[in-house]
Amino acid sequence: MMQYYISENTIEFNVENCIYLINPLSGSLDKIADEQFIQEWNLVKNKKSKNYEFLKMLSDRGYIFFDVSEEEKLHKKLSNFIKQMKKPLRVHLILSYDCNLRCKYCFQNISRSKKIAKEIVIQRMFDTIEFLKLENNHEKVEIVLFGGEPLIRNKFLYQRLKQTLDTASTKNYSIEIVTNGVHLESYIPLLKNYNISQIQVTLDGPKNIHDERKPVDLLPALKCEDSLCGMLAY
Secondary structure, three states: OOOOEEOOOOEEEEEOOEEEEEEOOOOEEEEEOOHHHHHHHHHHHOOOOOOHHHHHHHHHHOOEEOOHHHHHHHHHHHHHHHHHHOOOEEEEEEOOOOOOEOOOOOOOHHHOOOEEOOHHHHHHHHHHHHHHHHHOOOOOEEEEEEOOOOOOOOHHHHHHHHHHHHHHHHOOOEEEEEEOOOOHHHHHHHHOOOOEEEEEEOOOOOHHHHHHHOOEOOOOOOEEOOOOOEEEEO
């Protein structure tokens, strides 16, 4: 006789001469109304069924298992899903699309803007982040300052960056920065006041290759204007 067992997660309800099978682990819900199948289900419960097709259907739906490892795989899948749901909300904030370099491969070169997000815009960014955090039940938030170049030596960008760092720190958000490093040294006095988890400096190989791929931009400095620069969350 074929060996199988009924999952402890299988729940049976009897309603108006029908049997409803539910298994929250596999996400299955089925109605058995045919008298023949009802009788077959009773045989399954008594470990007397020899109907392979019916047993295979129950197995595919997660009500019974031929092997313990099959159910363990479902448990693992659900556990991984729960862990995925608890992953931090990771948000890239772009205070400006401008940059002090003009990398030949940069996808933003075609739409480069010299605007900087105003104070109210940054406040709205954080309002949106808080909404996403609560809506999706994230326990943590990771802020990545991206661009453009987030560390251009410009007083307006400096002010907006400080506002962003202050707000993120107040909310206990993790902070990361992606920079080309050109003006990183100028920002160290500011950055050392915050718990920055990571600063990523982009390099394109040895100096001669790096300099060739990342030419310095000599265009005028940024201007502070009304602009919702950008936010990408995932």
